[in-house]
Amino acid sequence: MSATQQPFLQRSGTRLGIRYIIAIILTVIFVFPIYWLFMISLKTPAEIFAFPPKWYASQLQFANYAVLFKDGDAMTVLNSFILAGVSTILAMVLGTMCAYSLVRFKTGGENLAVWIISQRMMPPIAIAFPIFLLYVFFGWVDTYHGLIILYTAFSLPYVIWMMRGYIEDIPIELEESALVDGWTRWQVLWRVVFPMARSGLFATAVFTFVFAWNDFLFALVLTRTEVITYTVQVTHYFGGQSNFWAKIAAMSVLGTVPIFVVVAFMQRFLVRGISMGAVKG
């Protein structure tokens, strides 16, 4: 075993034990804030504002969540779901078609591909500002379709970039033989390419969904009352020195749990997804 890969620790029972201890400490550090958020959402006001702080909720009670559902604030999670869901489906279809053209026909050459990925580097605020002025003109502020179009467009560079990698992995012979059999190119695209790329489609869709789901800036700028997302709703509970702690925590948890469920099913796509394909897992 090489000392290179093991700066401090040689392989042996003791060394492995030390690594476990460090790993556990690290995990506690990284998970603790999330634990704290969940705990606040379950605490009673008396427990939240106890000094010194209570490290766990003494009993399971969901009053903080009940308030959100009674006020209708919890509906903002549904808005997030609609916006992220629809824009993800659109971005996947349009982006995969575009990626297919880039890969198999070399449309626009390398320059077009680089231009597309460079669009992801644009700061959201520099896009949000002129888009806001445009949407005021169209009357699209605070509408579902306004935000869906923006999320779709903003997700496209990522989808195209990722799907380009996945389509390159598909053996071309399948498409060739389908064409020889007299299929049209549209049939090949829908019945060969999309099914063949399904694991890539699935993985990319999940990350696209998460990005839109987690967005705050576009939603802040382009919504007012009707299509507020959960991220914007969380900030509504900030109030100078008097934050509505219970609501902040409960709303945050409502928006975070779906993401955690998704991540649990996503383990094997995680690295390729967040590294934008730099690491092929």
Add this chain to the structure above:
Amino acid sequence: MGVPPLGCVKRSHPMTATNIDTAAPTHSPDRHFKYWIIAPAIFLLLLIGIFPLIYTLIVSFQHITMSENDKAFAGFRNYAHLFTDLRLWQALLHTVIITVMALPLELIFGMLMAQLFLDRMPGRQIFVSLLVLPVMISPIVAGATWRLMFDNRYGPINQIVGWFAGHPVTLLWNIRPDLVYPAIIFAEVWQWTPFMFLILLAALSNVDRSLTEAAEIDGAGYWRIFFKIVLPAIWPVMAVALLIRGLDLFKIFDMIWALTGGGPGTLTETISIYTYIEGFQQFETSYTGAIAFLVVVLLTVLVTWAIRRMGLAK
């Protein structure tokens, strides 16, 4: 390589194995297929890629504010104002401070964690799954969480600091100028170190062990092997990770918005937050256009430089 037009005579073409233009008969409905399938995506990308740039540029040469709507050409007055706007340059400075502090910390901690988990370790996947949770959380939720964590009275951070200090402490993390940056950077590093960790772990796992073992047999020390073999091997992946994180840090908005709101005063205002305030709270439409354009230019220069410097252009 040149792309044969779709309608051209098909022929076997061994050099273009990935190009199916030549592979099959072409039907007339398929003639413009490659353009049809790319058109909707390109249209949307122009909407967010080119339109904002042009529109911002036009607006920035007008004089539109909350009270005025003067669409006449106003010359460079908005751009001239950029140079005398102290708050803008402070916002830029804050952004740079956060970026140059957080990025190396995320890289170093990410690398150390990757080294820790690199070797065989039963149950490793469980640790990795838990460690990577912060990355998936919305930055606004992460900021809100740390706002609760850092609360001077009811938050656990002061409690924990108190244990180490040996007496209760009441540090005002969001208010004291000397503490607010450590708080932001701590939260930022907490959320994104796992991102570096995950990517570096994958990159390190792909390093060819026979090379490092051979070098070791030749008597090369740990650091020598790391810098001569391991680092060059993982560099392409590491560079992409640094680029992604560097850009995101430069654009940082959500996390700070939730954690400090740019305060105390304007002390933690970043360039994105300042642009937002000018555009959506002060309604200085034309001036915001000038700022937005400056940001895009700065970022383009920065990215181009980084890509060249890191040798990613190849």
